[in-house]
Amino acid sequence: MSDIKIIALGGVREYGKNFYLVEVNNSIFILDAGLKYPENEQLGVDLVIPNLEYVIENKDKVQGVFLSHGHADAIGALPYLLAEVPVPVFGSELTIELAKLFVKNNNSTKKFNNFHIVDSETEIEFKDGLISFFKTTHSIPESLGVVIKTDQGNIVHTGDFKFDQAAREFYQTDFLRLAEIGKDGVLALLSASANATSNTQIASESEVGDEMNNVIGDASGRVIVAAVASNLIRIQQVFDSAAIYGRRVVLTGTDVENIVRTAMRLKKLTIVDEKLLIKPKDMAKYEDHELIILEAGKMGEPINNLQKMATGRHRYVEIKKGDLVYIVTTPNVSKEAMVARVENLVYKAGGSVILITQNLQVSGHANGRDLQLMINLMKPKYLFPVQGEYRDLAAHAALAEEVGIFPENIHIMKRGDVMVLNDQGFLHEGGVPASDIMIDGNAIGDVGNIVLRDRKVLSEDGIFIVVITVNKRDKKIVSKAKVNTRGFVYVKKSRDILRESAELVNTTVENYLQKDNFDWGELKGSVREELSKFLFDQTKRRPAILPVVMEVRQ
Numbered sequence: 001m002s003d004i005k006i007i008a009l010g011g012v013r014e015y016g017k018n019f020y021l022v023e024v025n026n027s028i029f030i031l032d033a034g035l036k037y038p039e040n041e042q043l044g045v046d047l048v049i050p051n052l053e054y055v056i057e058n059k060d061k062v063q064g065v066f067l068s069h070g071h072a073d074a075i076g077a078l079p080y081l082l083a084e085v086p087v088p089v090f091g092s093e094l095t096i097e098l099a100k101l102f103v104k105n106n107n108s109t110k111k112f113n114n115f116h117i118v119d120s121e122t123e124i125e126f127k128d129g130l131i132s133f134f135k136t137t138h139s140i141p142e143s144l145g146v147v148i149k150t151d152q153g154n155i156v157h158t159g160d161f162k163f164d165q166a167a168r169e170f171y172q173t174d175f176l177r178l179a180e181i182g183k184d185g186v187l188a189l190l191s192a193s194a195n196a197t198s199n200t201q202i203a204s205e206s207e208v209g210d211e212m213n214n215v216i217g218d219a220s221g222r223v224i225v226a227a228v229a230s231n232l233i234r235i236q237q238v239f240d241s242a243a244i245y246g247r248r249v250v251l252t253g254t255d256v257e258n259i260v261r262t263a264m265r266l267k268k269l270t271i272v273d274e275k276l277l278i279k280p281k282d283m284a285k286y287e288d289h290e291l292i293i294l295e296a297g298k299m300g301e302p303i304n305n306l307q308k309m310a311t312g313r314h315r316y317v318e319i320k321k322g323d324l325v326y327i328v329t330t331p332n333v334s335k336e337a338m339v340a341r342v343e344n345l346v347y348k349a350g351g352s353v354i355l356i357t358q359n360l361q362v363s364g365h366a367n368g369r370d371l372q373l374m375i376n377l378m379k380p381k382y383l384f385p386v387q388g389e390y391r392d393l394a395a396h397a398a399l400a401e402e403v404g405i406f407p408e409n410i411h412i413m414k415r416g417d418v419m420v421l422n423d424q425g426f427l428h429e430g431g432v433p434a435s436d437i438m439i440d441g442n443a444i445g446d447v448g449n450i451v452l453r454d455r456k457v458l459s460e461d462g463i464f465i466v467v468i469t470v471n472k473r474d475k476k477i478v479s480k481a482k483v484n485t486r487g488f489v490y491v492k493k494s495r496d497i498l499r500e501s502a503e504l505v506n507t508t509v510e511n512y513l514q515k516d517n518f519d520w521g522e523l524k525g526s527v528r529e530e531l532s533k534f535l536f537d538q539t540k541r542r543p544a545i546l547p548v549v550m551e552v553r554q
């Protein structure tokens with residue numbers, strides 16, 4: 001009997017950052033290697049990846065990375081993983097090409113080329129498991145679920161999916177294959193949960209296409225479409241509408257340009273005539289009613305760029321009277337306030353706004369009924385809800401109980417939990433490091449909670465700098481305190497506070513210099529403590545205080 005462990009390094013109790021390990025005897029199979037984009041409070045952070053410490057420590061056991069689809073939440077952490085653990089990467093043709101974009105753009109992995117294209121007919125035999133794949137429906141072509149066949153039964157990872165009976169080619173689910181996998185026997189199902197709290201019927205993509213045609217067909221001026229660059233089904237629908245109404249499509253971002261060109265080259269994105277695509281510099285050659293401007297990027301980027309358009313700060317486009325802004329992405333909860341602000345700015349600039357969610361329930365993720373259908377097709381003994389906040393995982397668990405999964409066979413994991421199979425089923429046996437690793441520029445992991453806390457203080461209360469020079473031997477101040485501040489108070493109206501602060505620092509330093517023992521850290525701490533009390537009493541604010549104490553030696 002094989003020793004089996006399931007570990008989630010990300011993708012549980014959070015959106016994005018999908019990264020799951022299935023350990024069979026001495027083999028580790030990695031299911032997705034994703035990132036997530038930072039929350040609002042993660043100031044200055046570019047992206048977040050899982051802690052890879054456990055994988056690096058056990059890199060000799062890793063057999064490969066098996067990708068479900070080409071979104072950043074499934075492939076974005078690949079460069080950071082492959083820099084430390086250069087193992088084979090498997091995925092569909094489009095998924096692999098998009099993964100290469102991530103990998104080649106990273107200096108540490110740009111020479112990596114151990115990629116392997118698979119499809120729903122592929123089987124790969126390893127010492128401790130047979131890997132196969134099945135077609136699923138998502139908002140990007142060629143999404144795949146992954147099956148690891150063991151002597152205990154199949155372990156299945158659905159990846160992000162939904163069911164859409166009207167899905168077009170490259171997006172269709174293979175229902176027969178799902179039933180075959182279920183008949184073969186599923187030990188554990190790792191099933192995505194991002195839309196588990198909803199039982200509302202999701203609009204089919206044919207309905208979405210009709211809705212987009214109606215909106216774009218009724219527009220008399222420019223149509224500015226805001227979408228996520230990797231949502232290729234939505235971009236395909238923009239191209240379809242452009243062809244119907246004789247409009248040209250302008251791509252305004254590098255991300256969407258790379259993704260669209262890659263998908264077109266692989267014939268996974270079709271366009272009736274490449275002349276339909278024009279460069280931003282050529283917009284002036286066309287009338288407003290002949291243009292669709294596709295503003296696409298990562299997650300919240302399209303919304304941020306709409307704000308720039310509405311305030312005249314965008315590189316190519318300024319919203320004007322007659323423009324229609326069509327938001328065809330579904331903003332997450334954290335972005336709702338921003339969307340409302342951007343709507344207001346668009347109207348002030350003379351445009352109007354339509355959200356696709358006003359008339360349709362749109363999602364690339366399975367709702368509650370779809371999740372139950374997946375469970376009924378797979379008939380798993382154990383369910384591991386993944387990809388979602390805790391409320392989503394808990395809702396998925398409740399849905400599973402409704403269709404007959406025993407509560408004790410449903411496991412809502414935390415990041416880093418190690419679930420081990422024994423005679424009693426899967427039991428929690430300890431954990432592995434699974435903290436967030438934050439990427440800021442080229443730096444990996446040097447931004448932690450302390451740095452974020454300092455950035456939050458700086459963003460809210462600013463910084464207060466004081467410089468003083470002393471002669472430690474003579475126990476006297478050589479140059480009295482000078483203060484400066486940024487983001488704390490308006491200097492011209494707060495001269496009294498600054499003057500009194502300098503005097504307080506002079507007094508504090510003079511008193512400290514009279515002590516027998518001298519410690520630079522203790523001196524700076526005394527200055528910081530006294531200043532902090534004084535400034536809070538005067539302003540009810542707590543700026544970051546940076547004391548600079550210099551020494552003169554005679």
